[in-house]
Amino acid sequence: MGDGEVWATIGALALATAATRCSFWLIGHHIAIPRRVHEMLRYAPACALAAIIAPDLLLDNGQIQLQLSNLKLLAGIAAIGFFLITRNMLQTIVFGMLSFTALRLLHVF
Amino acid sequence: MRERDASMEHHPSSWRAGLTVGAPALFGIAAWGLVVGIAMVKTGLSVPQSLAMTLLVFAGSAQLAALPLIAAQAPIWIIFLTALVINLRFVIFSALLAPHFRHLPWHKRFFLGYVTGDLSVALFLQRYPGNAPELGKLSYLKGLLYSNWWAWQVGSIAGIFLGAAVPSAWGLGFAATLAIICITVPMVQNRAALCGVLVSALIAVVGHGLPYKLGLLAAVIVGMASAMAFEEGAEKWVIQWVKKRASKRAEKHNEKQGDDHG
Numbered sequence: 001m002g003d004g005e006v007w008a009t010i011g012a013l014a015l016a017t018a019a020t021r022c023s024f025w026l027i028g029h030h031i032a033i034p035r036r037v038h039e040m041l042r043y044a045p046a047c048a049l050a051a052i053i054a055p056d057l058l059l060d061n062g063q064i065q066l067q068l069s070n071l072k073l074l075a076g077i078a079a080i081g082f083f084l085i086t087r088n089m090l091q092t093i094v095f096g097m098l099s100f101t102a103l104r105l106l107h108v109f
Numbered sequence: 110m111r112e113r114d115a116s117m118e119h120h121p122s123s124w125r126a127g128l129t130v131g132a133p134a135l136f137g138i139a140a141w142g143l144v145v146g147i148a149m150v151k152t153g154l155s156v157p158q159s160l161a162m163t164l165l166v167f168a169g170s171a172q173l174a175a176l177p178l179i180a181a182q183a184p185i186w187i188i189f190l191t192a193l194v195i196n197l198r199f200v201i202f203s204a205l206l207a208p209h210f211r212h213l214p215w216h217k218r219f220f221l222g223y224v225t226g227d228l229s230v231a232l233f234l235q236r237y238p239g240n241a242p243e244l245g246k247l248s249y250l251k252g253l254l255y256s257n258w259w260a261w262q263v264g265s266i267a268g269i270f271l272g273a274a275v276p277s278a279w280g281l282g283f284a285a286t287l288a289i290i291c292i293t294v295p296m297v298q299n300r301a302a303l304c305g306v307l308v309s310a311l312i313a314v315v316g317h318g319l320p321y322k323l324g325l326l327a328a329v330i331v332g333m334a335s336a337m338a339f340e341e342g343a344e345k346w347v348i349q350w351v352k353k354r355a356s357k358r359a360e361k362h363n364e365k366q367g368d369d370h371g
Contacts, residue, residue: 001182006158009185013175014165016192017199018223021168024203025222026215033204039337041197045170046296047309047332048194051325052174053289054310055317062318072283079287080294089291090140096287100280 075100116242117213123245127252130232138228138257139264141288145169146268148285151277152176156269163265167224167258170292171195173285183322194329202230208240210247221254226261229253301343305336 001009033041057076058064068074079096086092142163149159149172166172171192178188203222210218233250237243275281297303309332316324 001179003155003158005185006154006179007161009175009179009188010158010162010165012185012189013162013168013171013192016171016189016196017166017168018219020193020196020199021203021225022219022222023200024207025210025218028204028207033201036337038201039340040333041201043302043305043333043336044194044197044329046293046302047305047336048191048325048329049170049174049289049293049296050306050310051313051328051332052177052191053286053293054313056177056286058310058314059317064314072286075283076286076290079290083291083294087295089288090137092291093144093284093287096290097280097284100283104280 071100071103074103116244116246117210118247120245120248124248124252126236126245127233127249128256129252130236131229131253131256134228135256135260138226138260139267141169142261142264143268143271144284144288145172146265146270147272147275147281148173148176148268148288150269150272151282151285152180154179156273159269159272160266163262163269167261168192168196168199169261170289173289176285178322178325181322183325187322187326191325191329198227199225202227205234206230206250209237210250212242213247221250224254224258226254226257229257299340301336301340304339305332308332308335 053076057073058066058070060070065073075096078099079092082095083089083092146159146163149162150156154162162172174191174195175188178191202225206225207218207222210221213221229250232253236249237246272281293306297306309328311328312331313324313328316327318324319327
């Protein structure tokens with residue numbers, strides 16, 4: 001991506017922040033969000049984030065990698081387990097990075 | 110009218126109360142900013158670009174999500190749509206907060222909305238569950254928001270300069286993936302959400318080769334739809350079960366009554 005495009009992307013992202021965060025501050029006074037829309041709003045972000053990390057964990061050069069030599073997948077699964085127990089983001093990131101680095105350097109798989 | 114004015118006036122002790130309530134989380138916010146700061150530089154953004162992004166966009170999840178898309182040369186409209194979807198929760202937050210401050214001029218409302226972080230909303234609503242005007246309400250919110258904003262920016266800017274100094278071989282890019290995992294997991298609050306997340310992940314992987322990152326868009330739409338379908342299905346199932354139980358009980362009741370009278 002060229003420099004100009006990156007700047008345009010930053011502008012678009014700022015617009016996305018303003019459009020969502022300021023929405024009801026500017027337009028809504030007594031508008032109630034319908035239940036169906038509320039549900040949709042609740043599920044969409046998790047789906048989008050999952051769609052972003054899944055290829056990062058599962059693909060290498062466009063190929064699906066499900067064997068033990070996929071260290072990112074192993075470290076990612078370990079990190080999910082660690083986070084479910086500790087619920088601490090910073091510790092999970094450190095734990096995940098350490099597992100990833102250890103697996104990489106020790107050539108366990 | 111006098112009451113309303115009082116709730117919007119500066120009230121130092123409420124301001125400090127907001128700051129104190131939010132303080133324990135500030136370290137975590139700064140650390141999270143640090144990760145995003147490093148990730149921006151490691152994606153190849155220049156220092157001025159990264160600074161502009163953290164100051165103007167000020168939305169960690171959306172920034173983190175945008176970075177791999179920038180690296181993959183995705184079209185800007187796809188990145189914009191993705192950021193919108195990830196920011197959808199802010200629409201709910203703004204709907205929750207805005208009624209408390211509807212008497213403020215529009216530029217102040219815009220500004221308050223723009224700097225509202227996830228955590229501040231929860232803490233504010235714990236303290237002020239009702240919409241009624243109360244003394245120091247605005248100051249309390251400002252105490253929460255401004256400290257949150259500063260913690261985030263300090264962490265993020267430190268990350269930008271740190272990231273520029275750390276060699277790429279350390280694989281710090283993976284830290285961004287781990288950070289996204291940490292924000293996704295708490296969002297999966299029921300089975301329907303889990304279903305949506307799994308379907309979305311599957312479609313994103315299978316549709317990875319589609320042009321313009323359309324696989325991502327398809328993943329979000331189908332994932333969301335399956336979460337809602339799952340919920341609907343589960344709901345219907347529960348309703349049917351309850352109805353069946355009720356009719357069985359009614360039958361038994363009738364039989365019993367029949368016996369009594371018979």
